[in-house]
Amino acid sequence: MALRSFVVSDGVPRRHLPRRLTVLLPVAGLLVLAGCGLTLLALSTARVGWVAEAVGVAGALLPVGPVVAAFLWVDRWEPEPARLLWLAFGWGACVATITALLINNTAEAVGDLLLGKGGGDKISAMVSAPLVEEGVKGAFVLGILLFLREEFDGVIDGIVYAGLVAAGFAFTENIYYFGRAFAEYGFGDSTSPGVVAAFILRGVLSPFTHPLFTVMIGIGIGVAARSATKRARVLAPLLGYLAAVVLHALWNTTATIGTANTFLTVYFLVMVPLFGAVVYFVHWHRKREQRIVAAGLPAMVDAGLIVVSEVDLLASMKGRKSWRSRVRAQSGPHAARAVEDYQSAVSELAFLRHAMAAGSAGIDAAGREARLLDVVRQARRKAVDVARATR
Template identity: 70%
Template sequence: MLLPVGGLIVVALCGLFLFGLATTRVGVAAVAMGVVAALVPVVVVVAGFLWVDRWEPEPAKLLLLAFAWGACIATITALAINSGAEAVGDLLLGSGHGSKISALVSAPLVEEAAKDAFVLLIFWRRSAEFDGIVDGIVYAGFSAAGFAFTENIYYFGRAFAEYGFGNGANSGVLAAFFLRGVLSPFTHPLFAVMAGIGFGVAARTQQRWLRVVAPLTGYVAGVLLHALWNSSATLGGSKAFLTVYFLIMVPLFVGVVYVIVLQRRREQRIVAAALPKMVERRWIAPSEVDLLSSLSGRRAWRRQARRESGRDAARAVGLYQASVTELAFLRRNRIRTDEDRHRQDELLHTLKTARADAVRLAAGGAG
């Protein structure tokens, strides 16, 4: 009980510190403008990751914690270390060089590590919630979305404080929004997703070496991409930036989306293959197989429950569907340990309870 409360307190204090720091540097009005501008891309990015997570939704509290981690803990960690690296660079190489050292070396190494740390915590402490690549992508994406949200507040706020909305040759908040909110809202999530994929591979293998190498490889890939992105913006000028953007970042983003689509189809096949055996064990009814084997069928079932019996009934049906999916993945990986058997018993209890609640609420609604 004390650990979650302590974690919330730490996140809140970090958030207050960052808010105070931003308002000191650019002013309250600029921070307010930054928040408004930063909300647009973050809503789109979060919606995208929620779409990715539809087959086996992760606990909402963990997704919220991942976002808060990125927005507060990861951001303040990166800020402290990057500022120190910049100061050391200025001291050793001369004034003005520290910012380049920070952007090209410190920022990629530290920011990716700070964002990926939450995925590592989930992988280590909540392994039951980690079933594969999609889970790694979602947790990494939410952490990175939180980080980008806080970073965008400052960048948009600074642009507004210095140039307003922008005029003539000046780059105001509209130009900053176009660059960071329209052209490249996916960059921070893309860098972090590399490690997320690595953790997902590690979750699906029994080979110890791969459980270490895969996440490290993903982290290194994210760091290199981040360094390339920063160097194109810092050293290369507009031509180099556009070359990296269109020839590397956009194709890589498209490739990750393709991987996500393939993984979603894989998840659907795993669930569909498990349903007949669940019918044999009388965990689910035969009439439910078609409803559970597609996202459209599941969505229609929840809508019908909401329409006929209310929101609580729809929530119970959703919990029932999620339990079926978790069981399918657990049995796909086979029941090997006492922990696996305990997890199966928990899921069966949740499944039966949710089904009973849905039936009770449906009967009440019919009455």
């Protein structure tokens, strides 16, 4: 999407899109999300009733908070725009969910016709759901890369967007599963698994399963975003999608036709170790981001973008947090927010220059760098001015 101009608002340059896009697209997006959400609410309530639906919502709210918080913690070097993070969650909770519901129900009906009653449910769970759900969830992340390239810096961004889409999807799915369990068995007892058992399984033991699957797509798209070769840019997302589908299918298959021992084996020998590996990978990649930012600071000092005394403060998360805390104590939260915007702009410039050096920044890299240089200068000027005005 071409940019028509670049204007300054509150001292920080911002993209200026045609008014029909800045007004109509957000409204259209909200209407789509609201329509999908209301449709899902109506369908779920019709199946389980209002009381069970309320129990489902209450149960689904508990695990989604820690999951979202974990991905926001990951996204700290150069935080993504809040509107896109909300949109990612909404896409997963509404658009992806209702799309998957329609296609999976169709696959279930076809399966029942071909294999007999009950066969369609298995086909839907083991084949249709992994293929469709991961495809629709991954489409959002791919869309960010293709249409909002400036908001996509690499693997960590892919992980964050994918994780929040999946968290939204799991949230809506949990509402239905918890509500259905309550409608059929109540809270449960020693002979029938009710909503408590469902919550332990989905909310305690496996709140990260959907994010774990879709994060594979995010990693693949993140690798593509920083790849210099066309082959890698095509293969990485496809391999990420394939990994997500295989993991999702394995999980659903063991839950659908496997025994309790089979399910526990897959859980402890596949899912838990893989989750640990992804956590380690994220930790390693955040350390790599820190090194990229630190390596880019001397050139910014030479160019007069930052001053020498800020290098140590910008080179680590601890230094950045300490800087913001000190400014907040001296000049208030508004000044601390201005410093945070400045820190994020420095990170984004460092990431872009690193990508330019590697040949993976894209054909518009020079223009993006010029805009970011203005962002860094004016963000620093604003941070200094706000701090002075509040003293």
